[in-house]
Amino acid sequence: MPLNMSLGRWRSRTTFVFALAASAVGLGNLWRFAYLVGDNGGAPFLIAYVVCLFILAVPVLIAETALGSHGRGSPVMAFGLAARRSLLGNAWSFWGGLACLTGVLILGYYIVVAGWGLHYAWSMHSGDFAAASARQVSIHYDDLLGSLPDMLAWQTGFLGLALLIVAGGVRRGLGLFVWLLVPSLVVLMWLLIDFALENGDVSAAGRFLFSVQWLDFTSESVLLALGHAFYTLSVGVGIGVAFGAYAPDRVPLGRSILAVAIFDTAIAMAAGIAIFPLVLVNHVEPTLGPGLLFLSVPYAFGNLPQGEIYGALFFLLTVLAALGSAVALLEPGIGSLVQYTRLRRVPATLLVGVLVWLLGAAVAASLSGRPGFGGLFPWLDRVTANFLLPLGALAVAVFVGWRMRETLLRREMYRESEGFFQVWLLLLRFVAPLAILVVWFWSIMPDRP
Ligand code: PFF
Ligand code: NA
DSSP states (O other): OOGGGGTOOOSSHHHHHHHHHHHHSSHIIIIIHHHHHHHTTBHHHHHHHHHHIIIIIHHHHHHHHHHHHHHTSOHHHHHHHHTTTSTTGGGGHHHHHHHHHHHHHHHHHHHHHHHHHHHHHHHHHTTTTTTOOHHHHHHHHHHHHHOHHHHHHHHHHHHHHHHHHHHTHIIIIIHHHHHHHHHHHHHHHHHHHHHHHHHSOHHHHHHHHHOBOGGGOOHHHHHHHHHHHHHHHTOSSSHHHHHHHTOOTTOOHHHHHHHHHHHHHHHHHHHHHHHHHHHHHTTOOOOOTHHIIIIIHHHHHHTSTTHHHHHHHHHHHHHHHHHHHHHHHHHHHHHHHHHHSSOOHHHHHHHHHHHHHHHHHHHHHHHTTOTTOTTHHHHHHHIIIIIIHHHHHHHHHHIIIIISOHHHHHHHTTTSOHHHHHHHHHIIIIIHHHHHHHHHHHHHOSOOO
């Protein structure tokens, strides 16, 4: 019996690629990437990130999909099945479970920020930021973060949308959604870049984004570039395993994932081109981190003609992108539940949804200054990005690179050339694990400068 019978399959190879693209493009491209580049010396960081993306994150994601396509099941199942005759036996299934849990932990803060995006799309559209002063914009932000009921309402709306899509299943839910999402992302981005080029200070943005500031490029920057490469491609939480399990036959796994990585980077760069010319034309220092998206951007759009419309479109883009990632983050856990328990897809979706919502509520409560949850948001972000994602990626690299038989891997990769296969295996076996260990040890060191 095919193991993925209960889970379904993508209708086409394009759907598989779109699903991975939807998973990759998210808040990481629109918010994390831009401020990391600005904060870490510009061009040198960009180069380090691109190198890490292609020699580390891409090979590990290919390995994840190969594992899923071989196991034809959820992450827990794929590890368990492929590990049956290996030394550690079912202990490997543990990694699958950990990957699902990591997804839930990321979602815990992801839905909160995406909920802000939903709120801002609404307020931009309502003209709340029309000719607003910097002070008014910052009061708006503080008001939202100070109001737990508001944040809960918006995060519930966002999570509800994501759960509806996942509950629809692989074919009718996820599969249809990504066909709507990926073209929308491209069209919205195109509109926004057009607007930015017309109304913004392009050369100031170029100077800001692509200037070379060697002093800002520290040894920590290299590690941030490594971590972001995994983060942005959604590597290390079992999404590749789950999505690979639903892949139709004859998918060229390697080239598909290369295309996804190129698309993800293009969207990240496009986001920089859409944001910074507008922010810099107002002659304000761009605020970095979450503030860039929720302070500088509304201010910039609010003070431009037609800003309400384009500002609303910008936050719509943010929400859609985040939705694709959230749906992907939910799937490994739900798929595992469907395979390992008697639960059907809808109850499994509800169960994971309740878990995520509760965690999100805790994050929102900690942000709105309730006692007892101090700093949960940054803690979750740090632990997942610096520790759990690299750990998951390391497990995949070691497991697929060293424990799976080469004949099995060749079978999954038969659409790729021998040269491609050899380079991939080399990167997977040696380069990726070593580099991940470096990131990992660095991130658990207590005193980072
Ligand atoms: N790749 C997503 C982004 O760039 O926003 C974030 C993300 C999704 C990270 C899924 C990790 C993950 F497993
Ligand atoms: Na991304």
